[in-house]
Amino acid sequence: MKVFGFAGWSGSGKTTLIEGVLPLLLRRGLRVSLIKHTHHGFDIDRPGKDSFRFREAGAGEVMLAGAQRWALMRELRDEAQPSLADLLARMSPCDLVLVEGFKSAELPKIEVHRPALGKPFLHGEFPNVVAVASDASLDVDLPLLDLNHHDDVAAFVLNETGLA
Template identity: 50%
Template sequence: MSNQSFASPVFGITGWKNSGKTTMTARLVSELTHRGWRVSTIKHAHHDFDIDVEGTDSWRHRKAGAAEVAVVSSRRFAIIHENTDEAEPSLDDILARLSPADLVLVEGYKQGSHPKLEVIRQASQTQPPIYEANMSIVALASDLSPANLKGAGHLPLFHPDDIHLVADYIERFCNLKK
């Protein structure tokens, strides 16, 4: 998938479990929205999840068999769609459902072809780095020294706490201009 298939630039944050993807994504959203950008996010989950609380009206609607439940207020809305007999929707399918934004940050979706930053933490490094086999990794955020990131010399390297620099890179990479 390329950024041309969706009106908003798409940039991913990926890494193995407990690498700091969610922390990186949340910090980037905070930094980029502080800079005035409208940012949307997509989070891929490899497990069953629920955003509905047991006992609420919407939960009762869903448990009664509704295929979709929309919860709407003056401040926000959510649509909960049950994938009972359907395959997981593709990233493109989800992107097509989002409202326009200046940037969409995608957490997870390791195998997607969209450009991604890989987060690698020494404390959680149990698998080979994704960048070694995935050409869509365009940058790294790691607390490892460059010498410990074999074959990554061609990729920009940031410390995970350098959120300002990572945000600067994403702005440039996605050609965001005010």
């Protein structure tokens, strides 16, 4: 599997960019999966539901399965957060895994940067950034992609991963 990432500050537009690029990759016949990292606590379950109650009762893993999808929830409890490599090992085979977040992971990634947020660039600190996507003209030493031109971003990802 090829792996390519998108990193940036919260509110920079990573999710929106991936949402625009993903259908373009799929139209090329690629099987694409996604891993999203979050620093915030999250729960895909709802209090009161059976699966929530099972986890609350101490189950280490709970799988929900239906005709349209299945989901496996694993409680880490006192375990360390899994690495990106650990998570990738759990993914089903596909052509490309897009990764949102994991900015320090050693994989090529596009930095999504909006000057209006007033945040510093990431690429000076994280050497695996191979391009910057922005909604403004920037003076950077990396390829600069227009955040709103999803075709160009998709083409860049395909070229970088060798899937073009």
